[in-house]
Amino acid sequence: MQSIETRASPFRPQSCPFTIDENTVTVAGGTQMGAVYEELAKINQTVVGGASKTVAVGGYLTGGGHSILAPRYGLGVDQVLEMEVVTPMGDVVVANECQNQDLFWAMRGGGGSTFGVMTSVTMLTYPSPSMLRVCLYIASPEAGKRWFWDMLGYVLSQFRYLDRNGVSGYSTVQSNMSADVNGTMFNADVWDGSFVLPDTEDPAKMSAIWEPILGHVRKAWPEAIIIPALNITAFRTYLDYFQDAHDEGIFSGLDQYAGSRLLDASSLAAADPSELGRAFKALSSPSGYGTAFLVTGTGTRNAKPRGGGNAVCPAFRKSTVYAKALVKVNDAMQPLKKLSPGMGAYVNEDNPGKPDWQNEFWGEHYDRLVQIKRAVDPEDVFWCHPCVGNEHWRETGSRLCRVEHSSEETSQHGGMGWYFAGL
Ligand SMILES: Cc1cc2nc3c(=O)[nH]c(=O)nc-3n(C[C@H](O)[C@H](O)[C@H](O)COP(=O)(O)OP(=O)(O)OC[C@H]3O[C@@H](n4cnc5c(N)ncnc54)[C@H](O)[C@@H]3O)c2cc1C
Incomplete structure (x- = not known):
């Protein structure tokens, strides 16, 4: 999944009644940052991206994305206008500020491998600075x-x-x-x-x-x-x-x-x-x-x-x-x-x-992220660690085992009050 489409015309996020009158680029979910910089340089533009050629947009943006240009324009993920996502239930959806807003919010910084597979992303570009x-x-x-x-x-x-x-x-x-x-x-x-x-x-x-x-x-x-x-x-x-x-x-x-x-x-x-x-x-x-x-x-x-x-x-x-x-x-x-x-x-x-x-990773956003995780991935198709809402399963040796909720659960995030079942 590596493709790069630059755009000088206004971008209309799907279902939005407005256009965004900025330069934008749409890249496929596995595109590496070095390729994005090189393609954009041809039209004297750049993006807020990381310091490595081989870090890809998928993990970089779903985690947040710091950058040498972030003190100027914000994090990599702050530039995102729209994502196409395959949800854990197998639907292909477009998430932006006008539709699938919760997914759009969570996919921008809530972590990779958790809420869906980002197959493409559209983000702002900027004139390449000296x-x-x-x-x-x-x-x-x-x-x-x-x-x-x-x-x-x-x-x-x-x-x-x-x-x-x-x-x-x-x-x-x-x-x-x-x-x-x-x-x-x-x-x-x-x-x-x-x-x-x-x-x-x-x-x-x-x-x-x-x-x-x-x-x-x-x-x-x-x-x-x-x-x-x-x-x-x-x-x-x-x-x-x-x-x-x-x-x-x-x-x-x-x-x-x-x-x-x-x-x-x-x-x-x-x-x-x-x-x-x-x-x-x-x-x-x-x-x-x-x-x-x-x-x-x-x-x-x-x-x-x-x-x-x-x-x-x-x-x-x-x-x-x-x-x-x-x-x-x-x-x-x-x-x-x-x-x-x-x-x-x-x-x-x-x-x-x-x-x-x-x-530590999500602070006051964590509870909302868990709610979105439960809504978009009720069957825990995606599991990783340390990832939002992974408390229902735990690795024991080489197995992933379900953890059932105990009545004594006391912790805010469910980390303490769960016990192993179905080993
Ligand atoms: C050499 C080096 C330099 C780095 N520099 C920076 C930097 O300057 N700024 C910065 O912020 N970070 C930096 N990082 C950290 C980097 O952001 C993370 O390692 C990031 O997770 C890499 O993403 P990836 O897609 O390349 O890797 P992967 O290992 O493929 O993915 C990381 C996670 O995201 C998931 N994921 C990948 N693609 C998608 C997708 N399309 N949809 C949903 N989930 C997906 C994966 O399943 C995995 O869980 C650097 C890392 C390295 C190794």
């Missing part, structure tokens, strides 16, 4: 120094300022790693990042945004190694940027699980930035690393998804930074969780052993 990218690298010449984590906390606390200035990007932190700095090997703690400013090719604009931050780092932590001073590249189109910067899949196929956390402004404004730095220290190790991504930001907080909303974790609508770890994740996430009460996590980049996953 992209200015800066690559930054800050290291301690010796691992385990407290100042490094204080410094990191300060840099991360400035992500709100970067977001306000239109900067988005990716950064990772790794502790006690072997680092080559100008030909000399260090056992270092390292933060490195790649940040972009769309719609400009003037490096001075990027320097002006970063200089106050780097200036403070130089002054407050003179031991810090900052490399290079400011390495800025201008890309004429979004595709040029993506071809250079795309994620080549080195993050897939690892023998590690991810853990994720969405951080709002108050988590970043922790009274003591070093607390923030220490929370990231807990995410990183010589074999794993933590990430702090600026891939939600202002555009995601202000997004106006069609039909008045969608099912992504409500914490996305408050978040500035998306943090992730690839280590012993659930323990490692605790300090960040403490710093961000009431926020949540991202189902597409997390692990199946996450405690309280219903609340």
Whole structure:
């Protein structure tokens, strides 16, 4: 299921009495993001999409979809105008803001493999922006120094300022790693990042945004190694940027699980930035690393998804930074969780052993999602974990066994009060 149909004329969602006068694209449910970017580049457009060529629209959009362009336009799923869906009962339906609204709401962020198979999706496209990218690298010449984590906390606390200035990007932190700095090997703690400013090719604009931050780092932590001073590249189109910067899949196929956390402004404004730095220290190790991504930001907080909303974790609508770890994740996430009460996590980049996953991935949307799941899939044709409404079945060894409802059920989501039957 791979096809791409671009459209410059107004789009009328099926059964709607209006047209949407924007550029749109309709792609089949298995289309990979790299192909969408390439096809749209031919007409100087792009979409809000992920960083990998081979991630497909099916899982990406049904989970939510963060993007380097999301701080500007909202999440990938906020761009969706219509989906064609094969329901668990075998019907082919079109879901949009005018018909099958519940399904439309749930399929946009409620998770893949749960409410139906999305066979095609129509979404907004945007003029391809030029992209200015800066690559930054800050290291301690010796691992385990407290100042490094204080410094990191300060840099991360400035992500709100970067977001306000239109900067988005990716950064990772790794502790006690072997680092080559100008030909000399260090056992270092390292933060490195790649940040972009769309719609400009003037490096001075990027320097002006970063200089106050780097200036403070130089002054407050003179031991810090900052490399290079400011390495800025201008890309004429979004595709040029993506071809250079795309994620080549080195993050897939690892023998590690991810853990994720969405951080709002108050988590970043922790009274003591070093607390923030220490929370990231807990995410990183010589074999794993933590990430702090600026891939939600202002555009995601202000997004106006069609039909008045969608099912992504409500914490996305408050978040500035998306943090992730690839280590012993659930323990490692605790300090960040403490710093961000009431926020949540991202189902597409997390692990199946996450405690309280219903609340973490969907928050206050969970109960409505379960109601929709029961309505569209009364026979549980679709089952996966951790997926909405999967509490009626549980894996035991290699079997999937029905779990029957007990009269003592007390938990909000049915997780505690169920017992196995029919083994
Ligand atoms: C290298 C890499 C880079 C990534 N970068 C980003 C990023 O920048 N932003 C981001 O948000 N995420 C990113 N991710 C996470 C990504 O969004 C998820 O892994 C996503 O689930 C992949 O979707 P898929 O369709 O390619 O994969 P699949 O494994 O095929 O699908 C994932 C889930 O969705 C279901 N599904 C797939 N297609 C459909 C469909 N048409 N209808 C209904 N259900 C469907 C599948 O059954 C499965 O349960 C990245 C992942 C990797 C490995």
